[in-house]
Amino acid sequence: MTQVSSARIPLRQLMAMLLTVALTFSLSVVLTVTSAKEAAASCSANRFDGKWRSSDARLKRIDVWQGDDCHLYAKAWSVCKNDPSFICSWGSRRMGDSPDPNFQFVGYNWSNADEVLHLRMQDWYHISVWDHTEYNNGEQVSFTVPMYRSS
Numbered sequence: 001m002t003q004v005s006s007a008r009i010p011l012r013q014l015m016a017m018l019l020t021v022a023l024t025f026s027l028s029v030v031l032t033v034t035s036a037k038e039a040a041a042s043c044s045a046n047r048f049d050g051k052w053r054s055s056d057a058r059l060k061r062i063d064v065w066q067g068d069d070c071h072l073y074a075k076a077w078s079v080c081k082n083d084p085s086f087i088c089s090w091g092s093r094r095m096g097d098s099p100d101p102n103f104q105f106v107g108y109n110w111s112n113a114d115e116v117l118h119l120r121m122q123d124w125y126h127i128s129v130w131d132h133t134e135y136n137n138g139e140q141v142s143f144t145v146p147m148y149r150s151s
Contacts, residue, residue: 043070047121048095048104052129052147059131059145060087062119064095064104071095074106076117095119112136125149 048064049072057079064074072095080088096105102121107114118130125148132142 046072047101047124048072048119048127051150052127053150054129054145054147056143056145057084058143059117059129059147062117062129062147064119067094071097072104074104074117074119076106076108 043066046064046066049066050064052062052064054060059076059078061077062074063077064072067073073092074095075092076090077087078090080086090108093106093108096107098104104119105116106119107116109115113133113135115131115133118132120128120130122128127147127149129145129147130142131145132140134140
């Protein structure tokens with residue numbers, strides 16, 4: 001009987017240790033998931049998020065969203081050259097990092113030009129976008145488009 005009771009003590013200790021490890025691991029997973037959710041929530045609050053529209057055919061719409069990496073991304077749209085009844089996407093680009101929370105920019109590189117959009121927050125529902133294009137032949141074109149947030 002002495003051998004049986006001494007064999008049970010290490011088994012109890014082993015079970016207690018496994019239970020402790022399991023609880024510690026579970027707590028670690030819960031804390032990690034909670035921290036990840038909090039981090040995602042903290043980076044998702046940005047005033048530029050949303051769809052911005054204008055009546056200017058050169059820049060009809062800009063979609064802005066927060067990526068998983070907490071950077072802002074944009075996709076600009078203008079009236080299609082081949083069919084003006086549709087709008088065509090310029091493609092998605094990561095926006096530049098700006099220390100000014102009311103200013104963001106995004107750059108596009110075309111085969112014949114480089115174009116930069118400077119977005120400035122006017123209020124929660126309005127931005128102004130300064131579009132500056134430098135063509136490879138030296139020509140430069142700039143214009144400003146007022147835009148409003150749409151749903």
